[in-house]
Amino acid sequence: MSGRNPTVRRVATLALTGLLMGSVAACGADATPAAKQDPGSQLEIWIRKPPGSNTEKTAKELAAKFTERSGVPTHVTALFDDFETKLQQAAAQKQLPDVVINDSAQLGTLVKQGIVREVDRPAIDGQDKLTPASWDAAKGADGKFYGVPNSAQSFALFIRKDWREKVGLPVPKTWAELDALAVAFTTKDPDGNGKADTYGYTVPGSTKRGYMSWYFTSFLWAGGGDYFTEQGGKFKPAIADEKSVAAVDWFKAQFCTAKTVAPGAVTMETTQAHPVFETGKAGIYYTGPYNMGRFDKNLGAAKYEVVPAPPGPGGGTASLAEGENIYLMAGSKNQAGQERFAEFAISVEGQTIGMAGDTDGNIVRLPVNSQVSLSSVRKDTRWDVFDKVYKETGRYTPVVPDWNPFRQASAETINAVVANCGSDTKQELTKLAANFQQELTKQGVAG
Numbered sequence: 001m002s003g004r005n006p007t008v009r010r011v012a013t014l015a016l017t018g019l020l021m022g023s024v025a026a027c028g029a030d031a032t033p034a035a036k037q038d039p040g041s042q043l044e045i046w047i048r049k050p051p052g053s054n055t056e057k058t059a060k061e062l063a064a065k066f067t068e069r070s071g072v073p074t075h076v077t078a079l080f081d082d083f084e085t086k087l088q089q090a091a092a093q094k095q096l097p098d099v100v101i102n103d104s105a106q107l108g109t110l111v112k113q114g115i116v117r118e119v120d121r122p123a124i125d126g127q128d129k130l131t132p133a134s135w136d137a138a139k140g141a142d143g144k145f146y147g148v149p150n151s152a153q154s155f156a157l158f159i160r161k162d163w164r165e166k167v168g169l170p171v172p173k174t175w176a177e178l179d180a181l182a183v184a185f186t187t188k189d190p191d192g193n194g195k196a197d198t199y200g201y202t203v204p205g206s207t208k209r210g211y212m213s214w215y216f217t218s219f220l221w222a223g224g225g226d227y228f229t230e231q232g233g234k235f236k237p238a239i240a241d242e243k244s245v246a247a248v249d250w251f252k253a254q255f256c257t258a259k260t261v262a263p264g265a266v267t268m269e270t271t272q273a274h275p276v277f278e279t280g281k282a283g284i285y286y287t288g289p290y291n292m293g294r295f296d297k298n299l300g301a302a303k304y305e306v307v308p309a310p311p312g313p314g315g316g317t318a319s320l321a322e323g324e325n326i327y328l329m330a331g332s333k334n335q336a337g338q339e340r341f342a343e344f345a346i347s348v349e350g351q352t353i354g355m356a357g358d359t360d361g362n363i364v365r366l367p368v369n370s371q372v373s374l375s376s377v378r379k380d381t382r383w384d385v386f387d388k389v390y391k392e393t394g395r396y397t398p399v400v401p402d403w404n405p406f407r408q409a410s411a412e413t414i415n416a417v418v419a420n421c422g423s424d425t426k427q428e429l430t431k432l433a434a435n436f437q438q439e440l441t442k443q444g445v446a447g
Helices: 006-024 054-070 083-092 104-113 132-136 161-167 175-187 208-222 242-256 270-278 289-298 335-345 348-355 382-393 404-419 425-443
Strands: 043-048 074-079 099-103 148-153 156-160 199-202 228-231 234-237 282-287 304-307 322-328
Touching: 043 054, 043 083, 043 335, 054 074, 054 335, 054 348, 083 104, 099 104, 099 335, 104 322, 104 404, 132 148, 148 335, 148 382, 156 161, 156 175, 156 289, 156 382, 161 175, 161 304, 175 199, 175 242, 175 282, 199 270, 208 242, 208 404, 234 425, 242 404, 242 425, 270 282, 270 289, 289 304, 289 382, 304 382, 322 335, 335 348, 404 425
Parallel strands: 043 074, 043 099, 199 282
Antiparallel strands: 099 322, 148 322, 156 282, 156 304, 228 234
């Protein structure tokens, strides 16, 4: 964390937002007249991936193959840290890329900012081959589409199998068994070094990008809690309801009572959490399939197992479903090229390139093209766990006009609750519910 005054940061953010909104007011879908379109101009493609990573290499391979097939030149830029801020800065400078591949959860914010153009779904060649669920994640609260689905994913538990066998416990089938395993990993010296230096859970609990809320969402739902109740496109806060409070209390207990969470969680982003698991500091990590290649290399595939998270206390099961969309940015001089790139990326060939086999270079985690066979591209059967979780219990975040304010507010509240063991969970979540109500009203979807 930077340590800067939060008020200063907030003012700076508002100033940037004001600059952004002013600069993109003329960057709507029709901002570049047909006469000024250039179907031969280079497509600038931004991806939210670490520069120099294998995922960047895969994105460049995809773009190169598209250029080979279409003749449209491309240039790929990989950015990871502060991706959304850099995108806003590009908008403010009227230098938006033509295509952005980014999280489906960012759709509402991009639409609100006016920097993506509406997608004419029927006009996209191959759109009928994509799964209905993936298209739902590309749809705005107004029922229109603002992205082309490219990838889907779910989450599962990564558990140190060698540790679990050493402490003599089974693969957890309930939250109670999961907690018992976390306690054993914390107290029974599973690495055998004679030191009390291991923990149960790895938690990326930073408030940055709403990580704490992102991580906790699956557990909130599995515990019977929720962010909202929804009826007819109108929403009411449910975050302070009894089951939501109980789920947060359960989570808080891991920090404050059982003390099974690896230290530093409340300031930890995912890039900092990954090493906690792979270096043997904690033995349970709820994360996505993109980490398997990394953990196989740095930890060893034989040392851990991938299993679905167990159902919550009421028997409920739910896993946050996510994906990445191809966003066609407003103001492009090559709208035809934007659409052709999207069509290639969602084709069987494009999806296969993006899946990158069993390597850690995948930019397509689970294919959204129903004609792509997962098992024909990947021989690692652990991918089947994520595929099954996605299809059976996957659930996307609520379709409100802009999800980000809710994710950020909930991340900050939950982070504060678990960081302060004397906090009153019900009281804090009630305040959060009031915050939600104000934001729902602001977005015009309050029930």
